[in-house]
Amino acid sequence: xxxxxxxxxxxxxxxxxxxxxxxxxxxxxxxxxxxxxxxxxxxxxxxxxxxxxxxxxxxxxxxxxxxxxxxxxxxxxxxxxxxxxxxxxxxxxxxxxxxxxxxxxxxxxxxxxxxxxxxxxxxxxxxxxxxxxxxxxxxxxxxxxxxxxxxxxxxxxxxx
Amino acid sequence: xxxxxxxxxxxxxxxxxxxxxxxxxxxxxxxxxxxxxxxxxxxxxxxxxxxxxxxxxxxxxxxxxxxxxxxxxxxxxxxxxxxxxxxxxxxxxxxxxxxxxxxxxxxxxxxxxxxxxxxxxxxxxxxxxxxxxxxxxxxxxxxxxxxxxxxxxxxxxxxxxxxxxxxxxxxxxxxxxxxxxxxxxxxxxxxxxxxxxxxxxxxxxxxxxxxxxxxxxxxxxxxxxxxxxxxxxxxxxxxxxxxxxxxxxxxxxxxxxxxxxxxxxxxxxxxxxxxxxxxxxxxxxxxxxxxxxxxxxxxxxxxxxxxxxxxxxxxxxxxxxxxxxxxxxxxxxxxxxxxxxxxxxxxxxxxxxxxxxxxxxxxxxxxxxxxxxxxxxxxxxxxxxxxxxxxxxxxxxxxxxxxxxxxxxxxxxxxxxxxxxxxxxxxxxxxxxxx
Numbered sequence: 005x006x007x008x009x010x011x012x013x014x015x016x017x018x019x020x021x022x023x024x025x026x027x028x029x030x031x032x033x034x035x036x037x038x039x040x041x042x043x044x045x046x047x048x049x050x051x052x053x054x055x056x057x058x059x060x061x062x063x064x065x066x067x068x069x070x071x072x073x074x075x076x077x078x079x080x081x082x083x084x085x086x087x088x089x090x091x092x093x094x095x096x097x098x099x100x101x102x103x104x105x106x107x108x109x110x111x112x113x114x115x116x117x118x119x120x121x122x123x124x125x126x127x128x129x130x131x132x133x134x135x136x137x138x139x140x141x142x143x144x145x146x147x148x149x150x151x152x153x154x155x156x157x158x159x160x161x162x163x164x
Numbered sequence: 165x166x167x168x169x170x171x172x173x174x175x176x177x178x179x180x181x182x183x184x185x186x187x188x189x190x191x192x193x194x195x196x197x198x199x200x201x202x203x204x205x206x207x208x209x210x211x212x213x214x215x216x217x218x219x220x221x222x223x224x225x226x227x228x229x230x231x232x233x234x235x236x237x238x239x240x241x242x243x244x245x246x247x248x249x250x251x252x253x254x255x256x257x258x259x260x261x262x263x264x265x266x267x268x269x270x271x272x273x274x275x276x277x278x279x280x281x282x283x284x285x286x287x288x289x290x291x292x293x294x295x296x297x298x299x300x301x302x303x304x305x306x307x308x309x310x311x312x313x314x315x316x317x318x319x320x321x322x323x324x325x326x327x328x329x330x331x332x333x334x335x336x337x338x339x340x341x342x343x344x345x346x347x348x349x350x351x352x353x354x355x356x357x358x359x360x361x362x363x364x365x366x367x368x369x370x371x372x373x374x375x376x377x378x379x380x381x382x383x384x385x386x387x388x389x390x391x392x393x394x395x396x397x398x399x400x401x402x403x404x405x406x407x408x409x410x411x412x413x414x415x416x417x418x419x420x421x422x423x424x425x426x427x428x429x430x431x432x433x434x435x436x437x438x439x440x441x442x443x444x445x446x447x448x449x450x451x452x453x454x455x456x457x458x459x460x461x462x463x464x465x466x467x468x469x470x471x472x473x474x475x476x477x478x479x480x481x482x483x484x485x486x487x488x489x490x491x492x493x494x495x496x497x498x499x500x501x502x503x504x505x506x507x508x509x510x511x512x513x514x515x516x517x518x519x520x521x522x523x524x525x526x527x528x529x530x531x532x533x534x535x536x537x538x539x540x541x542x543x544x545x546x547x548x549x550x551x552x553x554x555x556x557x558x559x560x561x562x563x564x565x566x567x568x569x570x571x572x573x574x575x576x577x578x579x580x581x582x583x584x585x586x587x588x589x590x591x592x593x594x595x596x597x598x599x
Contacts, residue, residue, distance in 0.1 A: 020328050021350070022368060028350040029333050033292070054350075067352045067509075068333030070292045086254035087453055088411035090499045091491055124336060124503060125254040126293055129411035129483070130418050139295040 006049050010038050014053060024054045028064055032071055041072040069124070076119040077112045079163040081105075082136045085122045088129035096147035097133050098122070104156065117163070137163055167397055168405060168421040169385040170378065174265035180300055183307040186268040192313060194384035195276050199321035202387070204235075207280035211383060213391035215403045219258075220248055220339070220376030221451065221480045223402075223469040226383075232363035233281045233371050244372040245283040247274060247380060248344060249290040249297070252336045253452035254503060255485040258407040259377035261419055263290070263297035266381075267304035271327070273380040275318060276387060278325050281373055286327045289344055292334050301329055336507035340556055341374040343509065354511045355556035378407055400425030402468040409483030410436040413443050413491070419483070425466035428458065432486065443488040447572060451480020453500050454561030456568035457487070477568065492588035493573040494580055497566050498526040504562035515559035518549050522566065529577060532585040539577055543570055 006014070017030040031054060035046050042065050044058075051058045065071045072080075083089075083098045098109070105113050105120055112119040128134040131143035142159055145152050173181055173189050181189060198207050212227025233243065247270070251259045263270060274286050290298055305327060308314040316324050335353045337343045342356035345367050366372020382404055386394050395403045402424050408431050409419040415437030422431070428448060432438065439445055447457045450467060456477035458465070465471050472479045487496060505519035522545050528534050546567040549559040570577060579587055 023350070026348065026350040029347065030330065033331065033333055063352060064333075064350075068335055070332075070334040085499070086503055087449075087485055087496060087499050088255050091412050091485070091487075091496070123293075124334075124507065125252060125256070127251050127257045127260050127291070129255050129257050129485070130409060132411060132417070136293065139293075141293075 006053070007038075010035065011053070013038070014050070018054070025056055028054050028056060028061060029068065032061070032065055032068075036071060040078075041075050043075075075112070077116050079117060079138055080119045080121060082121050082123035082126075084124070084126045084128070084132070084134045084136075086125035086129075088125070089133040092132035093147045094133040097135070097145050097152075100147055100153065100156065101135075104160075118160070166405070166423050169389075169397070170262060170269075170381050170405060170407065171265070171421040173269065174261065176265065180265055180267055180304070183268060183304070183311055183313075186266070191268055192272055194387040195272050195279075195313070196319060198276055198279060198387055199319050199323060204280050204282055207276065207387060210387055210391065211280065214382075214386045214394040215391070215401075216379065216382055216386065216394070217402055217469055218376055219378035219382075219406070219482070221253065221454070221478070223479060226375065226379055229363065229375070230277075230281050230373060232361060233373060234364065235282060239282070240370050242285050242370060243281060243283040244367045244370060245274060245278045245281060245286040246341075246344065246348065246367070246372060246374045247286065247288040247377060248339060248341065248374050249288050249294070249377045250332055250338045250344060251294070251377070251481075252291055252334075252339055253454065253481050253483075254500070255411055255449065256409070256452045256481040256483045257411075258409055258419055258481060258483050260294060260297060261407070262377050262381050263294065264300055267297075267300045268308065269381050269384065270301065270377065271304055271308050271314065273383045274327060275313065275325055277373075277375065277380055277383050279323055280383075281371075283373070284324055284326065286325060287348060287367075288327070288329050289338070289348060290329060290331055291338075292331050298329065298331060305329065335509070336503075337509045337556075337558060340558065343556070344374060345372065352509065354509050355558075357555075398424035398468075400466045400468045400471065402470065406467070406482050408435075408467065410486060411483070412448075412486030413440045413488045414438065414486055415440055425468040425471070427464050428467055428484065429463040431467070431484070432463075436486075439486075439488060443490055445486065446489050446491075446493070447487040449480075449485040449487075449565055450477055451482050451484065453485070453503060454478075454557075454564055455480040456564040457572050458568075459572050477564065490588065492530070492586055493569050493576045494526065494530050495586065495588065497569050498523065498530050500565050501526055501562060504558065508558060512555035514549055514554045515556075518545055519559060519562060521545065522549075522562075529580045530586055532580065532583070534577075534581040534584075536581055538581065539570065539574075542566060542577075546570070 018027040021027045047061045126134045216226045217223045338353045343353040347353040362372040397405045406424045411417045420435045447459045501523045505523045508515045510516045546563040551560040
């Protein structure tokens with residue numbers, strides 16, 4: 005069931021387009037914002053509002069990179085693995101994070117706090133290597149420097 | 165000092181100008197002039213005369229693109245203008261600066277360009293990761309609407325424009341203009357067959373123009389100062405200034421607005437401060453992941469559309485990625501091809517199945533399991549996945565760096581196969597990561 009609040013937010017997205025289906029991606033993003041990830045129930049709640057079938061919606065939810073069809077932690081860490089960050093050591097940065105969090109790529113920490121995922125280019129290539137925690141980007145995390153590990157600790161502490 | 169029309173009002177420390185500040189700095193004067201004194205046709209002529217070419221990567225003349233939009237009473241309505249702000253080309257970070265740094269310049273450019281082609285509705289298609297740009301744009305859009313610069317009867321001219329911001333849910337293929345339209349209509353971002361071109365039948369079947377952020381931001385300046393001035397900004401026949409960027413292991417990676425046709429040598433040595441200590445230059449991808457490698461012999465070429473096409477590559481987005489002598493070219497290609505394989509929309513077989521096969525082959529070479537014939541297999545794919553064999557430019561773009569790497573860095577590929585290992589990884593350099 006959509007909450008009143010969700011319904012209101014979704015209708016606002018729908019109002020910006022000439023057809024209801026056109027708002028489907030915005031609505032999926034909005035619903036994910038509200039619920040953390042897109043469960044089968046979330047798609048079933050949304051489909052009638054957009055006058056779409058659940059399968060049609062699922063074809064979108066599984067296509068777009070930023071939509072999660074599996075549960076994620078309270079915070080999602082995405083480490084850029086595209087070319088500029090790779091040159092600057094994103095592999096080592098990613099390994100350091102995996103070790104620190106005790107999870108592999110795609111994994112969620114047992115306390116449900118962090119999910120670790122790779123991402124394509126974040127558009128911060130001059131400040132590589134880069135990662136994002138939720139919507140906040142963090143830059144110049146050079147894995148060869150001792151202070152990077154300290155910075156990562158400080159950074160993780162900011163996300164309860 | 166050269167003119168920097170696109171970035172002159174940008175100051176990262178200060179933050180973006182608000183509406184009053186932008187106006188005080190000469191902003192919205194071009195829009196005012198166009199709406200008061202120029203017909204849409206005159207604006208289109210000014211843009212054509214400037215020879216502005218698209219800054220999103222393809223370099224198509226903007227005036228020509230606009231000329232295909234049906235005009236007159238019989239033209240189908242509404243017409244749409246779409247700003248392609250889906251900056252997802254790996255190594256590219258230029259539009260971000262324009263959007264975060266000067267949102268009103270973007271809005272003025274949109275209103276002016278919409279007026280020129282007769283669009284009543286505009287969408288900014290922004291990648292989901294650019295949340296700062298989204299916040300900045302939304303604030304500026306609210307200010308512009310309150311100031312009579314968006315919405316109904318703009319500046320009392322009778323021209324109306326509704327502007328919407330769409331945040332993408334993320335797929336590289338959305339940068340392809342017809343795939344972007346599929347996404348805006350609420351579908352999977354699958355490219356469409358052309359013709360019909362979007363100008364004739366785009367969003368919901370209506371005339372639509374899709375332009376890149378940097379391309380559009382030039383329009384107000386062209387309207388204010390004319391084609392001759394625009395041409396004078398450039399070192400070559402392609403008019404204007406260009407946002408050039410450098411990433412990789414140079415002293416000062418960054419982004420600079422420079423005359424079109426500036427050489428890679430000047431950009432790397434003077435602006436990026438040269439290579440990092442102990443590293444030597446080996447090559448560069450001139451404009452993102454889907455452009456072909458250039459090497460030291462190309463450093464003095466003007467970085468413009470025609471000169472780089474003659475050199476067998478493309479200017480692309482103009483934000484170069486530098487390869488140093490401690491980074492493995494095979495590993496770098498593997499990184500690029502993994503990206504392209506993952507981002508293939510899956511619509512056509514050569515791209516959907518060919519790119520993973522390329523990744524598989526490159527990974528074997530990088531891991532020391534390569535066979536001599538693997539190089540032939542890779543070369544074969546660069547031909548099989550060429551334009552004409554695939555539905556869109558995604559896989560052909562993916563083959564550009566690979567084809568040129570096989571040419572310029574052949575020794576590296578052969579050495580991997582011969583020695584059964586990545587020589588860079590074992591010497592402490594940057595090799596490939598996990599498979």
